Amino acid sequence: MDWSPLWISLATSITATVLTFVLGLSAAAWRESRAGFAAALIDGIFLLPLVLPPTVVGFFLLLLFGRNGPLGKLLMQFGATIVFSWPATVITATVVAFPLMYLTARAALEQIDPHLLQAARTLGASEWRVFREIALPQAWPGILAGTILSFARALGEFGATLMVAGNIPGKTETIPIAIYFAVEADEIHRALLWCGVDVAISLVLLSGLYLWTRQGHPLRSGWGYD
């Protein structure tokens, strides 16, 4: 039995979730303090991967990272190719998960009582300190929900990944892709097994995260301020 799809899926989803967390949160924090047409347009662009079919996302990514794409060419100069490599699975998973993190984080940040942030400023706190010590802990439940959603989306990513990363066993074959090709090849037991693994991972991780957040505020112990 080849367990590589499990490790690839986990590595991809975790890496993509970390990237999404940082990118989505930064984008949300950046957008929060802006208004106007340009910001609304950027909003639309950020949310596109959520509404477009995965095939469209995959196709755009191919155009971008392909041999003749602007990013593809640039990376080629450093001797790196993205298409049909493991990083491609991470990039596609990040792109499709990003809108979920962005949306939930922004909603959570908008919910914060602005007086708390203003009070922190009058007390001499820098913008970074206001964000890290006041905004982030206040928005934490929403941000966590966004992280969970992003992880779930990354773990389930199939269409765009297949187009950009292909199905290379041991390299880019994630669990959803393994399931698809198992069904294609009529290997029902293998498909069932991977389905079971997928359900198990999701359940363990999601309920684990849920329990973890119930134990007080993770940021209090983890981010070291007193």
Add this chain to the structure above:
Amino acid sequence: MPPTALDVQIEKQLADFTLEVAFRTSERPLSVLGASGAGKTMLLRCIAGIENPIRGRVVLNDRTLFDAEKRIAVPARDRQIGMLFQNYALFPRRTVAENLAFGFADDDRVRRDRKVSSLVERMQLGGLESRYPRELSGGEQQRVALGRALGIEPQALLLDEPLAALDTHLRSQVEMQLQNTFATYRRPVLLVTHNIEEAYRLGEDLLVLVRGKVAAFGPKDEIFQRPPSAEVARLTGCKNISRARMNADGSVGALDWGCRLRVGHSIAKAPKYVGIRAHHIDFIEAGGAQAGTENVFPCHLSQSSETPFRITLFLALDSRTDTANETPLQAEVPKEKWQRFRDSPFPWHVRLAPESLFLMNE
């Protein structure tokens, strides 16, 4: 300590009017009184640096915090101005001690602990250090918020409706604590309120704000005794204001009450209004001065409204001519006094003492 002063001269466009305020205040606590929506909170926010005016300047002890022309706008974090928010804005995930220490978190532990315990003592928060804001009463929350603001050793202190969120029975106690804090603070204090009594008790000077403009500014007693305008009189709680007309003989006709009055102090050239506070109206009890004596008028009771210890009587003067258009005089009397004359037959006699009447030019 050198004398300190806060110089404010700002202009800021609000939803339906422009906030246009200029004043200078030093160590005497200044109450900013105004109806809700008069721009009081915005004024504080502009001074604290949370909002920027479109024109004007804010100077605190020779330090320019804002100057539209010179394009100076010191960010709120560098202004060293303590602000008490109306809802206190305590950080809900931090304990009392952590809230208090927020403004000097960079100090080393020893210094920080010493400062926290001095604030705890000063704000009478002993034993509450490890509580969270939601576990505190309203009065305690207010003390934490004030202590947190004082923790940055602010050069000025701004308080936005400091008592509005408190239950009535807590107010007088918290008011006294605030007065004690102001007494030792000796730097500019601005206190915003829509409550006349709070404004009077907590401030030494008073600034009355009407739709974004300064309607009165000066020592509080001057403004309460001689409001410059009908608007200010109303805002400072004057219930009786009548249109006035100067008569040839030097008396003043109160058009809305239907009487001629002698007014004690020097008479303005063309007064538009005359006013008297409800508790300044005297009742002449049996055997006292008679009708025809200066400023004594017979009247009838048209309505009354009671509070536990006082009663407000709405009186129509018998001398009135135009019954449809006249506003009754409101007199406020302690109940004990009311008991003594409530059963006397009409007409009653009221005296509007010349020294209690004031004239207003607008």
